[in-house]
Every structure is written in C-alpha cells, then in structure tokens.
Amino acid sequence: MLNPRTGKILNSIVNWYIDHAMPVSSQTLVRDYDLGVSSATVRNEMAFLEQEGYIFRPHTSAGSVPSDKGYRFYVGTLEDFTLPVSEQRMISHLFHQVEGRLDEWLSLAAAIISRLSQNTAVITVPHHPASQFRHTELVSIQDNLVLLVLVLQGARIKQQLLTLEHQVPQSELSAISARLNPLFGGLNRAQISDLKLDLSDLERQILAAVVKIMQQEDGQGYNQSYLEGMHFLLNQPEFSHSERSLAVMEMLEHRTALGTLIPQTQEKEQVVVVIGSENKAEVAHNCSLVIGRYGLDEAAGTIMVLGPTRMPYRRVIASVAHFSVLLSHLVADLYGVNTFLETDKESPK
C-alpha cells in the first residue's frame, strides 16, 4: 500500500516523534536515520504522506507529525514483541517474592507494566458472569456479630458481616458451614437459589447473604481493577496543560466508561491497539489504548495501557503481551485447569 521507501520514512517520522514529541523536519530525518537520500527527496515523500493523511503539519512551514492513520501504519509494521531477557528475569524474580496471592499478582503486574511502558496501566480482576461457590466459613466476632467468609471459584475471597438475631456459639457456626459447603459446592448463585432445602432461619439468612454477595460479584465488571502510574499521564507534554487530561484522569479514577473503551471483538492472547480517534469515548480521542486479555473463558481479565497517541507502542505491546501470558498461567492454576496455553508470540490486531 505504501512503497518501501515511503513506509521507511513514515516509520522514521513516527519513531522520532515518539522520542522527541516535536514536529520532525526533513533534515532531522536524514541526519538521524540512514535513509540514503537527501532532505529534498524526503520532503517530496512527506508531501505525499501528508496528502494521503499519514502525517499532518501544525502549520504551513512546520515539520510533520504522525496522524492516527500514520500510527496505525506504524503499529502494523511492528514485529517481535518479546521483552528483553533482563526484564523478563526481573519480572519473574519479583513474582517469586509474592507467591500465592492473586491480589498481589495483579497489583504487581500493573506496577511493572506501568513502569516498563511509562504509561498508565489498568488490570481488571478476572471475572465471570456466574461465579461458582467454593467454600464458606462463619467466624464469630462478638455477641451476635458474625463474619461470613466466602470463597468463590478461582480463589476469590469475599467477606460480609452479619448481625444474627441471637448469639450463636462458634461450634454451631462451624457445623452450619460444614453442612452448607458440600450442598453449595460448585454451584452458581442461580443454582443455589433454586435448591429446595430444609433450612433453619439462621441458615436461610446465611444463604441469602451468600447469594447476595455472589450477585454483586457477578454484577461488577470493570469496577474491580488495579490502577498504576497515573502520574505518567501528567508527565506527558501533550497532557500536562490541557483540560483533556483532567477528564481522562477522572475517568480512570472512577473506572467509569473504561468498559466502553474496550472493543468487543477481541480474541484471547491477542493484543489490540486502539489509536486516538478510533476510541469510542470522546475524551480519549488523543489517547491510545493497548489492550490484552488474560485468563480463561470462565474467568477473563483485561490488561490495558492508556497513554497519549504518541506512546512507545513496541514496548507497551510487548509488556502487555508478556503479562497476558504470565497472568493466564497463574489464573489457570487457580481455576484448576492444566491446559497450557500456546504462548510466546502475539501480534497486534
């Protein structure tokens, strides 16, 4: 679609602009990249690229800036999204230190992705629209106050305080949970509700609480997430002084509308890049989004990196791809699935 030399020049423009955040001149290109032609030729090519909409100029006699279309072309030509070995080692080292804690994994992953990509990262908790019951436990706190601990499929823990009508000894509470656990095990909330059981008042209260917790859990999509590196957004020259940045920050803080940014057509283990005005939300029109999914069909989470359209796509995509695989393995363990997913290489849409 673009002849090789033109493509090479466009990619050089994008690379330089990503690094320097300033319009690129024809001279700069021949100086910094090995194009083998003179600046005049580059100017001719740039005129063509501008005409075709791959780049634009802030004003008549200015250097060129990649447009969304230009970035899209650039991203399409990228390949080899493996992280440097040193970084891979660093990551696996850090993960060994927080062995065995889902929340720590996600929080750590968000922190690392954010640091590696120098942008804001969000990771949503693996989520399934119909959680399965795994285990419950009742712990007496004080008088008639009882802590209900609920373990869902995938080692997800929920808690809820219950106020009982009368004080109940711990031994009886334990007996109740011991009785309910085998009955509820492996069922989702609809199935639990449908059970025809002969229950005491107390047991009914507990069942109601369990169902309610599961309902809330199933209901929240992008509400539960780990957010890291908001300050990188502010560091970006294109954001530091604008009104836009504020709207984006607010969206991030409330997680509202984060879901709407995700395009529906995304297969697992594939990294999708949404550039600038391709975003559905108006506020994110000068942002790019790199989105990965992880987990299993029964519990999928999303990794996303948000930054200005001028972001280091290769690094970002590599980070997201790496963690997509890593977290998928971890979640597979939690859900007792042994299928090892094919890994190693992903390519953006």
Next chain:
Amino acid sequence: MLNPRTGKILNSIVNWYIDHAMPVSSQTLVRDYDLGVSSATVRNEMAFLEQEGYIFRPHTSAGSVPSDKGYRFYVGTLEDFTLPVSEQRMISHLFHQVEGRLDEWLSLAAAIISRLSQNTAVITVPHHPASQFRHTELVSIQDNLVLLVLVLQGARIKQQLLTLEHQVPQSELSAISARLNPLFGGLNRAQISDLKLDLSDLERQILAAVVKIMQQEDGQGYNQSYLEGMHFLLNQPEFSHSERSLAVMEMLEHRTALGTLIPQTQEKEQVVVVIGSENKAEVAHNCSLVIGRYGLDEAAGTIMVLGPTRMPYRRVIASVAHFSVLLSHLVADLYGVNTFLETDKESPK
C-alpha cells in the same frame, strides 16, 4: 493577639481568598463583607497584617494573600464543625447500603470525604503492630494447591495460596484447621511462634505461612489505604500547571512518605491541621493536611485530606471529624468493644 477588628479583616481576607483564589483588594472586602469601615481603613489594617506576616502581596500594587501564619490564625478561630443535617443523612443512608464490609466502608468513606471537601482523601486501614489470630481455613483448589484463608482480629481477612508436597483431601484440611484454630485463637505472631507443639510437616508449613502473613500484615503501616479524589488536586488553579503537583501526585500514588507527614503528637478523636510549610516534607510545602484518627488503641487508622493551603478548612475539618467518629464506632464493633466513645464535638489543634 490580634484586636477584634483586625482579626475580622484577616478572616474576611482568608474567606474570600479560599473562595476566589485571587489576591484580595481592600475595595472588594468592604464591598463583600460588612466591615463598617472604608477601604482606606482596611488598607491601613492590611499594612499592619502584612508587617506582622499574616498576609503578603505577590507584588507591590497587588491585593493580599494569606500566608501560612494567616491560615493558622483563621483555623484557630473556626468553631462548630458539625456537618449539615442533610449531609449527615446522606452519609448514613449510603452506609446502610454497604452494611457489613470493612473495605467498602473505608472506600466509601474516602469517596464521600473527598466529595464533600473537594480535595484528595486518604484513609488507612486500621492497623495494629501485633495482630491477633482469629481463625484459619484451608480450601483445596486443585491437586496440591490449597488456599489458606486467615481471619485476624477485627475481621481482617488475608489469603495465601500454598503448594503442598502431596495432594490432601478437603476433609483432612478441614480437620487440620479445626485443630489449629483453638490453639492459635487470640494469639499474636510471636506467641504462635513460641508455642511448643507437636506438628506434622503439613501443619508446620501452614503455621509458617500464617506467621509470615501476620508478620507482613504487622509490618505495613500506611501501605494499605484508600485513596480518592486525586483529580481534585489537578483542578486547583495553584496545582494545575506546576511541577510541584506532579511530585505530590507521585507521593500519593505510591503512598510513600505519607507516614512522615503525620505529626506524632495526636490524640484520638482530635483533628489536626498542618498548614503549608509546617509540613515536614518539602514537596508538601504548598499543601495543607487535615488529619484525623479513628479506631481503638488496638487498631487505629488515619483519615487525611490533602489539598492546597487554600482549602475550605471548615468543611474539611467537619468531614474528617464526622468520619472519625463514624468509623470509630464501626471498628469498635468489629473488635468486640462496646465502649461508646464520647462523640459530637471535636476541635482542631
């Protein structure tokens, strides 16, 4: 220390500046406040206030801006920190909707305080340097993978995945936790470590994990906290364009050094205000901090609101004071303490 009229003028200056974020002129004061004197007199008083360091001027022929000393005086004259009844009702309504969940309480409280005070709010999880064991539970996840659920005093829940040497049936896991629970109940990690018990390898592994979790839990001070309303910082005109704001944001995001901002001398149920350069941390020299404590001796948490020195102190102090009492009640319930704390009125330092 300041004669009544001078004090009244100073407070008028502070009030106006808090509302408008612009230097106040003598004319504006006589127009907007009922001072009963002419602008010339106000100018004379302002000259005095400037000489004494309560206010300063950005340049020679400019209006006046309160200094930290001026704010300090202003805060000292404030009284009546009750929230409007409508807001109190709104709060108790919202809290009824998330009955029984500590994490939701704190998260909600941070959100409300932030909204009410139009500034950034942080609430730390109630914390004690030597947590007490309450209950543990082992849930088989898959093969030899087991989820250890640990409940600490105060309904705090921790989780950890364990990889066992062999696969162990759920019934045996339940038996183990049933055996360990009465042994550990009410003890802190040192006491648990000191127990001379005859344990199997498996039980030893579990004990080690329990102690390690408790150790980590006891170790982290301000790490666990709920942060809300960072975008308010960016909205403030004094922050929107500065380098400072970035440093503050970074500090907030990493929670580092948040602890160092808290003055040590603070009694429970008392709200402390730290103004501008009174802050120990250099980065926070144009910030003010309103700090409240809540909880019990055995589990105290901190509420803090951070914003520019030009913040609506009355509203902020009232919000913090209100939630200090509210959360104290809730925590007291969790810890099985029935002492109702004397409430209603607090005054800042």
Next chain:
DNA sequence: ATTAGCAGTCAATAATGCCGACTGCTAACG
C-alpha cells in the same frame, strides 16, 4: 482615628518587529 482623593507601581495584555526553522518550488543534474 477615620476617610477621601490622588499619585505611583506593577502585572497583564496587546502590538510590533525580528529571527530562524522548515517547506515548496524550480531548475539543474545523472
């Protein structure tokens, strides 16, 4: 002690001119 009035100060804004970074074009070149 208070006040009116006036002179003086200084930031903010607009207007102007200059510099330099780039491009677009044209004509020459291989």
Next chain:
DNA sequence: CGTTAGCAGTCGGCATTATTGACTGCTAAT
C-alpha cells in the same frame, strides 16, 4: 525520470515596547 541543490516564502516563537487598569500608600481634611 527520479534525485538533488538552492532559494524564496511562510509562520511560530521570542523579545521589545506601549497601554491599560487594578491596587496600594500617602497625605491632608474631617
């Protein structure tokens, strides 16, 4: 015919200057 050197033209950015208007500080009258 693609490529290149060179030059004219454009426009943002920066520094300089002028103008305005919002305040104060001072002084003299009340």
